[in-house]
Each structure stands twice: as structure tokens, then as C-alpha cells.
Amino acid sequence: MTYELFFIGxxxxxxxxxxxxxxxxxxxxxAYLVLFIDQPLRLLGTILVSILAWALYRLASxxxxxxxxxxxxxxxxxxxxxxxxxxxxxxxxxxxxxxLKVIGWVIPGLIAxxxxxxxxxxxxxxMAVVLTILFxxxxxxxxxx
Numbered sequence: 644m645t646y647e648l649f650f651i652g653x654x655x656x657x658x659x660x661x662x663x664x665x666x667x668x669x670x671x672x673x674a675y676l677v678l679f680i681d682q683p684l685r686l687l688g689t690i691l692v693s694i695l696a697w698a699l700y701r702l703a704s705x706x707x708x709x710x711x712x713x714x715x716x717x718x719x720x721x722x723x724x725x726x727x728x729x730x731x732x733x734x735x736x737x738x739x740x741x742x743l744k745v746i747g748w749v750i751p752g753l754i755a756x757x758x759x760x761x762x763x764x765x766x767x768x769x770m771a772v773v774l775t776i777l778f779x780x781x782x783x784x785x786x787x788x
Contacts, residue, residue: 648781649674652773655780659773665761667769668693669753675746676770677777684742690767692725692745693754700759715756722752 652674660666667673679685699721703709709717726745733743745751757766 645678647784648677648777651780651784652677652777655777656773659769659776663769665765665769666757667773668757668766669750672750672753672757673770673773673777675750677774677781679746680774680778682742685744685746688729688743689746689751689754692722692729692751693758694763695725696721696751696755697758700755714759715752718755718759719749719752722750722755723748726751 653671656667656670656673660670668676676686676689696718700709700714700718703717704714707713707717726748730744754766754770761769
């Protein structure tokens with residue numbers, strides 16, 4: 644079921660982008676997020692790290708020349724660093740945050756890149772719509788097969 648849902652997620656995301664022109668955090672992001680839809684703290688952790696990576700980029704872009712590939716690499720590194728901190732360092736000091744993890748190392752950076760291009764509201768609205776569609780298609784697919 645995981646592989647099928649992943650490919651269905653890619654197809655739905657591409658159709659959504661073609662119809663609306665809005666990216667739901669990236670082409671591959673909704674397919675990954677829907678796999679963890681039953682773990683809301685992981686989704687929350689991923690969103691928080693994405694917003695923090697984007698905020699760090701906005702701060703750093705005042706002092707550094709960050710555009711094109713540099714911007715992309717910076718956002719991926721900032722997201723990966725945030726994922727590392729949230730997954731490994733934070734639970735050492737606050738054990739209650741043990742369940743607050745990030746989905747992947749690259750996903751927060753990809754989301755942050757789309758936040759920079761489209762804005763917070765558009766990116767997360769598109770992501771919510773695609774995740775909802777994928778969730779129900781996944782349930783339907785699981786029910787049929």
C-alpha cells in the first residue's frame with residue numbers, strides 16, 4: 644500500500660499543480676506527508692522546521708547573496724539542521740518532545756523553498772488540499788484492494 648500511495652500522491656500532486664499552478668510544498672512532499680498522516684506530531688514537527696528554515700533564510704539573505712542554487716542548498720541545509728536538532732538534540736533536554744520529530748531531512752527544506760516562492764498561506768493551503776485528497780484516495784484504494 645505504501646508504494647502505491649506514493650505513486651498516486653505524485654500523480655495527484657502533478658494534476659493539482661497543472662490545474663492550479665500552486666505547489667503543495669513541492670512535487671514529492673505530499674506523497675511523503677500522507678504516509679505519516681496518522682502521526683500528527685511528526686507533521687507538526689516538519690511544518691515547524693520548515694517555517695524555521697524559511698525564517699533563517701530570510702534573516703541570512705539580508706547578509707548573504709542567496710539566490711538560485713545557493714538559496715536551494717541553504718534551505719535544504721537549514722531544514723536538515725532543524726530536523727537534526729528536533730530529532731536528536733531537543734529530546735536530550737526535553738524528553739516530552741520525543742514524539743515531535745521531522746519527516747525526512749530534505750522535506751522541510753523543500754517546503755521552505757515553496758514558502759519563499761509562494762508564501763505561507765498559499766503553500767500550506769495547497770498542501771492541506773492535496774493531503775486531504777490523497778488521504779481519501781488512499782482510504783478508497785485500501786478499501787477496494
